[in-house]
Amino acid sequence: MAKAWIGWALVAGCVSGLGGTGCVMGQQCACTDDFRSFTIVIRDANGPVDSAQVHVFKIADGKELARDTTHWPGAAKGQVIVFSDNNLKDIPAGSKTLEVRVVAAKDGKTGEARMTLGTQDCRCHVEKTAGKDTLLIQ
Numbered sequence: 001m002a003k004a005w006i007g008w009a010l011v012a013g014c015v016s017g018l019g020g021t022g023c024v025m026g027q028q029c030a031c032t033d034d035f036r037s038f039t040i041v042i043r044d045a046n047g048p049v050d051s052a053q054v055h056v057f058k059i060a061d062g063k064e065l066a067r068d069t070t071h072w073p074g075a076a077k078g079q080v081i082v083f084s085d086n087n088l089k090d091i092p093a094g095s096k097t098l099e100v101r102v103v104a105a106k107d108g109k110t111g112e113a114r115m116t117l118g119t120q121d122c123r124c125h126v127e128k129t130a131g132k133d134t135l136l137i138q
Contacts, residue, residue, distance in 0.1 A: 029121075029122030029124065031122060031124035031125075032124065032125075034125070035084065035085050036084065036085050036125045036126055036127070037068065037081045037082075037083065037084035037085070037126075038081070038082050038083050038084070038115075038117070038126065038127075038128045039075075039079050039080060039081050039082060039133075040079075040080060040082050040102055040113060040115075040131075040132070040133060040134065040135050041076060041078045041079050041080075041133060041134045041135070042054065042078045042079075042080060042104045042106075042111075042134075042135050042137060043078060043134050043135065043136050043137070044106075044109055044136065044137050044138065045138065047077075047078075048076065048077040048078030048079070049077075049078050049104075049106055049137065050077055050078055051106065052078070052080070052104045052105060052106040052137065053104065053105045053106065054067070054080050054082075054102065054103070054104045055102075055103045055104075056082055056083065056100050056101070056102050056103075057100060057101045057103065058090070058098065058099070058100060059099040059100060059101055059114070060098075060099065065083075065087060065090050065100065066086070066087070067081060067082060067083065067084075067087070068081045068084050068086060069081070082100070082102055082115065083100070083115070083117050083126055083128070084126065085125055085126055087117075087126060088119060088123055088125075088126060091117070091118070091119050091123070091126075096118050096119055096120070096121070097116055097117065097118040097129060098116070098117050098118070099114065099115070099116050099117075100114070100115050100116075100117060101113075101114055102114070102115060102135055104135050104137050105137065106137060109137040109138055110137055110138075111135050111136050111137035111138060112135065113131060113132050113134075113135040114131060115128060115130065115131030115132075116128070116129045116130040116131060117129065
């Protein structure tokens with residue numbers, strides 16, 4: 001009984017506009033509190049590369065997006081955050097997807113990769129819908 005009540009409270013809060021920032025008025029949404037992010041591993045001919053300069057741009061208008069530059073415990077060498085729930089605002093209203101270009105550079109070597117990122121109708125969390133998991137600089 002308690003689980004059903006908690007679920008109802010989350011849905012009711014979202015419908016009334018009191019839920020998380022991903023809630024859409026008039027829709028029954030239950031956004032979870034987890035935080036999602038997507039990464040890419042920067043590599044060169046010798047393997048993963050740490051400390052590369054990484055930038056993420058919207059393909060539609062070339063605008064650079066802010067990204068989380070936190071290095072977290074357990075991250076693999078060369079692994080960087082490209083997009084997270086902090087970027088939900090960057091997905092245009094009325095759209096569920098955003099195409100981005102990830103550019104990395106280190107020691108005169110550069111590379112880029114394209115990704116398609118998205119969200120659900122309720123705009124609770126981001127998700128990667130297409131793109132590679134590695135970016136080769138050369």
